[in-house]
Amino acid sequence: MKRLLFILPFLILVSFSKINTVINSKTVRITPQSELQINGTSNVKDFTCQYEIQNLNEPIRIHFEKEQDVIRFEKSVLILENTGFDCGGKGINKDFHGLLQSDIYPRITLTLKEIKLNPHKKNIADALIDIEIAGLTNSYQMKTEFYYKQDWLILGKLKLNIKNFDLEAPKKVFGLVVVSDEIEINFKLVVQES
Structure with a gap:
C-alpha cells in the first residue's frame, strides 16, 4: 500500500504532462552565402555595417x-562578435564600437525563442527572438520568409530603437551630424543542416 501511495503522485504528474511533445536537436551551419547587416541613417548620410x-x-x-x-x-543562440562588423571606414567603425560599448560588451547575442508558422501564407512565419546588446536584452517579434531547397534560406528585417538598450547615438561635428536612434537589421541566412 505504501508503495502505491509513492507511485500514484508520479503517475498523476506524468498523465498531465505533454507526453507527445519531444525535444529535438539539430546542428546547423550558416554558410558563406549568407548576409547580415545593420543599416542606419543620419541627417547627412546613411550607413551600412556588414557582418x-x-x-x-x-x-x-x-x-x-x-x-x-x-x-x-x-538554447538556440547566435553570437555575433562586434569586431565582425565592418561599416566601411576606420572612423565609422570606431563610432560603431563606441556606440555598442564593445570594450565592455564585445558581442551581440540573438536567441531564437519561438516560430509561429502562418497556415494561410506559405513560407511566412513570425519569429520571437531575444536580442542582447550592451548587456541589455529585449524581445522582438519579427516576420520572416523561409524557403527550402538543399539548404534553408531565411530572410528578415527588424527595426529597433537603440535607446531600448540604453545606447545613445553619436553626434559629430559639434552636434551638426546626428545619427538616428532607429536602426534596421537585415539578414539573408543560408542555413545548412549538418
Whole structure:
C-alpha cells in the first residue's frame, strides 16, 4: 500500500504532462552565402555595417519542439562578435564600437525563442527572438520568409530603437551630424543542416 501511495503522485504528474511533445536537436551551419547587416541613417548620410559571415563558421546546436504551427526553441543562440562588423571606414567603425560599448560588451547575442508558422501564407512565419546588446536584452517579434531547397534560406528585417538598450547615438561635428536612434537589421541566412 505504501508503495502505491509513492507511485500514484508520479503517475498523476506524468498523465498531465505533454507526453507527445519531444525535444529535438539539430546542428546547423550558416554558410558563406549568407548576409547580415545593420543599416542606419543620419541627417547627412546613411550607413551600412556588414557582418563578416566567415566569423560564423562554427556549427550551432538548436533544440526545439513542434506543436502544430508553433516551434519553440531552447538554447538556440547566435553570437555575433562586434569586431565582425565592418561599416566601411576606420572612423565609422570606431563610432560603431563606441556606440555598442564593445570594450565592455564585445558581442551581440540573438536567441531564437519561438516560430509561429502562418497556415494561410506559405513560407511566412513570425519569429520571437531575444536580442542582447550592451548587456541589455529585449524581445522582438519579427516576420520572416523561409524557403527550402538543399539548404534553408531565411530572410528578415527588424527595426529597433537603440535607446531600448540604453545606447545613445553619436553626434559629430559639434552636434551638426546626428545619427538616428532607429536602426534596421537585415539578414539573408543560408542555413545548412549538418
